[in-house]
Amino acid sequence: MSEMIVTVVRTGERAERGVTTGTTAGELFQGDRAVIAARVNGELRDLAWALSDADEVEPIAIDSEDGRAILRHSTAHVLAQAVQELFPEAKLGIGPPVENGFYYDFDVPKPFHPDDLERLETRMRQIIKERQRFSRRVVTDDEARAELADEPYKLELIGLKSQATGAAEGASVEVGGGELTIYDNLRGDELAWKDLCRGPHLPTTRHIPAFKLMRVAAAYWRGSEKNPQLQRIYGTAWESKDALKAYLEMLAEAERRDHRRLGVELDLFSFPEEIGSGLAVWHPKGGIIRRVMEEYSRRRHEEAGYEFVYTPHLSKEGLFQTSGHLDWYADGMYPPMELDEGHRYYMKPMNCPMHVMIYRSRGRSYRELPLRLFEFGTVYRYEKSGVVHGLTRARGFTQDDAHIFCTPDQLQDELSSLLGFVVGLLRDYGLEDFTADLSTRPEKFVGEIEEWNTAEAALEESLKRADIPYTIAEGEGAFYAPKIDIHVKDAIGRRWQLSTLQVDFQLPGRFDIEYQSADGTRQRPYMIHRALFGSEERFFGILLEHYAGAFPPWLAPVQVVAIPIAERHEAYLEQVAAKLRERGIRVEVDRSDDRMQKKIRNAQTHKIPYMLLAGDRDIEEGAVSFRYRSGEQKNGVPVDDAVAEIADAVARRIQI
RNA sequence: GCCAGCGUGGCGCAAUUGGUAGCGCACCCGACUUGUAAUCGGGCGGUUAGGGGUUCAAGUCCCCUCGCUGGCUCCA
Helix, strand or coil, X not given: CCCEEEEEEECCEEEEEEECCCCEHHHHCCXXXXXXEEEECCEEECCCCECCCCCEEEEEECCCHHHHXXXXXXXXXXXXXXXXXXXXXXXXXXXXXXCCEEEEEEECCCCCCCCHHHHHHHHHXXXXXXXXXXXXXXXXXXXXXXXXXXXXXXXXXXXXXXXXXXXXXXXXXXXXXXXXXXXXXXXXXXXXXXXXXXXXXXXXXXXXXXXXXXXXXXXXXXXXXXXXXEEEXXXXXXXXXXXXXXXXXXXXXXXXXXXXXXXXXXXXXXXXXXXXXXXXXXXXXXXXXXXXXXXXXXXXXXXXXXXXXXXXXXXXHXXXXXHCHHHHCHHHCCCCEECHHHCEEEECCCCHHHHHHHHCCCCCXXXXXXXXXXXXEEEECCCCCCCCECCCECCEEEEEEEEEEECHHHHHHHHHHHXXXXXXXXXXXXXXXXXXXXXXXXXXCCCCHHHHHHHHHHHHHHHHHHXXXXXXXXXXXXXXXXXXXXXXXXXXXXXXXXXXXXXXXXXXXXXXXXXXXXXXXXXXXXXXXXXXXXXXXXXXXXXXXXXXXXXXXXXXXXXXXXXXXXXHXXXXXXXXXXXXXXXXXXXXXXXXXXXXXXXXXXXXXXXXXXXXXXXXXXXXXXXXXXXXXXXXXXXXXXHHHHHHHXXXXXXXXXXX
């Protein structure tokens, strides 16, 4: 009685099934409520898709990656319907799923107000309750044009698709590759709404278990500054109320550990309005952490053969003309200071030209190479006003910047050892999970293609040797060089771009630097740029969020707070503190007239790694009692043992 | 740079339709001296980011500047 055979694929297992002609994917998976779409011969399809003989069919569950994307895309449609009902003049842009959610762009006469989101959510809930069916319909270009005559942006997409040019990011969900389709939202048999869309979609709106609109924003149509700005609404949707809740809690956790908030709470740094946007001052507690980070980094660099240099923050314009910065990135530089007789000085946006000056200060021999120059170099970049963001995107910041001058022969080994060094040092700061991007030649570049190819190959080889997983970012290199960016994953799973490593054969030529080789000829060195933290400010901000302010003891600004049970125990704790200070431990005795419980609370909120308490019992035994950040305690520890425990944790740079 | 939302004592927040700026924490003073997350009492502190305007009257309305937030664009 079965008229055709399909192959059902589930998590790698394959099974053949005989079904009647015209069976849909949905009927195949009837009974499994988690299945909301299917992959038929490799293509994602609606459950209403009619199968053909010999099809290979895989169920798509709503809680899979593909399933969530479909859910979110369908939720975007519900949003768009709600918007057009509440704001009839709204014209549709695009509405794709994105990581953790979706958005939909609209052209509206008056921008949305945050309060509009609540009204839209209410309407969306009604639409979901109505159990509208998502119904797919194939149309010709002309039919689509006729049906969407009132939607200028959709018409533009149809036009783009006809021209087979690359549409905007996200637009592929509207028009896709082949035939055009429109999805009708049907309330019973009545058409509630429709949208040009490739699909697939959930069977009905009722299949949306949980969603929330997040924020309104503006976005340029098709991602170009030259185009008009549309109003974008961001939302999120999940396979269950619990999954939505977990996501919202993750966002709340990210907010709690936002470095800008912790910077204030822990008194680490601030951005005085009087100084200017994006320009931080470091308070004593933040300053200690930064100093410890720098000291450790400096020591490791010295051990690895780097030499320390210092250079000024300002330079005459000629330097940046030679380097090419004024030709390529003058926009990103602070405007020049005009001095007498027409001399112009610029704040430096990068340290490299300065380091080249050091190299060029005298003749160089191949025997000196590789020459590794390192500086904590403070640079200033005129970031656009809308992008400044705490410590992670500042206008003044300090790079842990090094430039390595080497012979072409040395390039490969130098890159390889460099990568190992970088990753090793990042591990010491408590970061574990690394990936890399290899950014290759961009459209706008300088130099010879052969040189680019050589450098790209050397970078890739070093990634392989260092065994770091990487992806190739085609065309993402700097104009003067290909680069490797190292990304790290933080404690709550976010990825941050940190270190960069670039091969540069432009600057050596521009500055005409040379070395004398063994055969007596003059040769041009290669140059490698690298920053490990990227910027100290940014790295600090990332670490702060990674640790949620609870730094490991070696970095904590105050490592120990000693808390007397009563005033008469203060002198004893001062002796303990003196012993700790002898070991270089940063310790404070809390002699305020707060109650002991309050002192504990204070130390706890300041995320102090160790609290040492002492009362009559401890003093009798020559001991102290520990309270750790976890709330755990360890009582009656002999003072020398306590000191040793703390000093050891600091020396080993472990987290506790 | 563009769009939107914001900007109240150090921090977190309040202030009916425009009608004399309050609270908590922190801070200062006093009392209390207490074994693991907030003792009690008193006090100081704001020309409501800055400037201009409307009004009898503006933290509340309008304009400009600065700054912050979320996006977009950008990130050498």
